[in-house]
Amino acid sequence: MQTSPPAFFKQGPKPLTRLLIFSLLSIGLIVGDAQYSMLGRIREQVSVLLYPLQWAATAPFATLRNTADFLSRQTELMAENRQLNDAQLAARAQAMRLKALEAENASLRELSVRRDTVGQSSQLTEILYNGRDPFTSRLIVDRGEQQGVRSGQIAIDASGVVGQVVRVQPLTAEIRLISDRNQMVPVVVERNQLRTVVYGMGAHQPLEVRNMAPNVDIQLGDVLVTSGIDGIYPVGLPVAKVVKVERGSSFARVVCAPVAAVDRHRFLLLLDHRSDMPPYPEAASQPAGAGKHKKGN
Structure with missing residues (x-):
């Protein structure tokens, strides 16, 4: 009885032999x-x-x-x-x-x-807001009756007159600007000391000098300063500058621009009341000789 496999089932060298061959080959490759x-x-x-x-x-x-x-x-x-x-x-x-x-x-x-x-005592005030009426030129400031503010005080900035205090509350005050229609300022022409009055024409409008003769001595560029004859405004504060002169047959129309920046600044100065002015006379004195003429009749 045959115990070995057929020739076509033979698979080459034995496993141990192949192990040795491949081991030697591996070692040789590693060393090389x-x-x-x-x-x-x-x-x-x-x-x-x-x-x-x-x-x-x-x-x-x-x-x-x-x-x-x-x-x-x-x-x-x-x-x-x-x-x-x-x-x-x-x-x-x-x-x-x-x-x-x-x-x-x-x-x-x-x-x-x-x-x-x-040269006059004053106090610093801050602008809080504009007036409620859009047809007037007014400001509300943070000083009032408790801080000694009184109606009629003048408000100025670094350049000139801004307006006048017209209403006082305990903690605030209302300033009417010189551009307001109801505001007027007695002034003189700085060049020749001609007395006149500057009137406001409304918010964001120029100022005006009214009822002047056609040949009045006012020129472009003239500076108008406060005259002080009203007993309210101190003398010599800049108010306006002449920017236009129209000479008609009856009157001359003089248009001015405010010197002060009435719609810019945040702080103003409130000038105290003048105390050096004598009181205004209560009644005009009678003309000389009026009493004798009445007595003779």
Whole structure:
């Protein structure tokens, strides 16, 4: 009886023999590659052939990782951009406040200089808001009866006369500007001391000198200052400047522009009442000889 397999079932050397052969071959390749770099080029070629497979295997994970990094960077950039925008807006607002404070300080310095030159006691007041009536030129200030403000006081800025106090409340006061239709100021022409009166013509309108003779000695550029003859306005405060003279057959129409910035400033000076003026006479004295003529009749 045959115990060995047929010839066509033979599979080569025995397993032990193949193990020894491949072990010796492996050791030889390891030693040769370590000493002489025999397999370097082969590895390079194999790596080139295997790179597409490696890229295909790692591409989804790399894409997910890059997408996550991109989204996180976008979120961080948006947050940083928002912070920078907020900081820029805050810096602009602070710059505008600083600019407003510089203008306010300049205005206060000018008012301080004006207070020294007027030579009359005064108090600083701040404008709160405009009057409610749009057809009048009035301002409401933050000084009232409790602070010693009285009706008739004159309000000025660094350039000239702004208006007059016409109503006083305990904590506030109302100033009628010189541009109001019901306001008039006795003035003199600074150049030749010609006395006249300046009338307001309404909000955002120029001033006017009325009822002057056609040949009146008023020229373009003349400065009108307070005359002081009314006992209210101090002498010499600038009021207006002549910008137009129309000479008709009956009267001359003189148009003036206020010297003071009646619609700009935030702070004003309120001049105290004059106490050095004698009281106004209650009744006019009789002409000389009027009593004798009556007695003789």
